[in-house]
Amino acid sequence: AVVYCIDLSSTMKYSLSSGEGSRIEAAKKALWALYVLNKKFFPNDSVYVVGFASLASLVKPHDIPYLKTFDANDNFLHYTNYQSALRLALQILKKDGAQNKRIVLITDGQPSACFVDNESQKNVILSEKPYSHFYKPDENTISKLEVEKNIKLSNPEQMVYLCYRYKQVDPVIDLRTLQEAKKCRKEGVEIDTIMVSEEEELLSYVESLEKQLKGRAYYINPEKIDRVLISDFISNKKRVFNTRRG
Secondary structure, three states, X not given: OEEEEEEOOHHHHOEOOOOOOEHHHXXXXXXXXXXXXXXXXXXXXXXXXXXXXXXXXXXXXXXHHHOOOOOHHHOOOOOXXXXXXXXXXXXHHHOOXXXXXXXXXXXXXXXXXXXXXXXXXXXXXXXXXXXXXXXXXXXXXXXXXXHHOOOOEOOOXXXXXXXXXXXXXXXXXXXXXXXXXXXXXXXXXXXXXXXXXXXXXXXXXXXXXXXXXXXXXXEEOOOOOOEEEEEEXXXXXXXXXXXXXX
16 A cells, blocks of 8 residues: 655745746656556555645545645645655555555655644744744635635644744754654555655755655656656665666
8 A cells, every 4th residue: 555645835836947847747747657557557556645735635646637736825734744744644554454555755855844733842842932833724724625626634623833944944843754754664654755856955854864764765857757866775775767778
């Protein structure tokens, strides 16, 4: 069983360096290819798709080509919360009877949000940063998403800590992200990450995360999607695959 988690945060709508297309278009192309390949070569596998930004939601696979990013008009749903994707994916996989389970994150880089599970966690953050921002979607926002975008948020009552730092990850968010990922690994779920960004700092974060999880980081150049760099922290090797060379 595999859960593909596609990043729908606002930075995913950024144009590629060539000016042709965007990160989200490259991500959807990669995700659709993976979904079709799964269905063709492993028809007995269970395949699920999750879209995530500040919060996550289950996506119907045939809606992949029509996915759109969140932006500032969607309240504060446009941040990047790896934890929301991992938490929903694990909930899905726990209900699946498959022996081998995997989560694949498709993203452009670093998390900028995490869950706050209780008042104690919130107070710890506030003690260090008194002006920190927390968010929980109101009923109007939830209803609007369900009606206009056919999106049903998972755990909408959950409070989220928001902190965007340019090319850096807030220490609290970094810790909570890693803790959630390790919960998945403890349940026997492997985690891989596919990067669709050209920024080295973002790739560096993902590689660091996968190194701690003993997983794999795949870097896809959105302009040369047939060429894939794999950082494999299971065999501790880096490999480049090019489909034109077979």
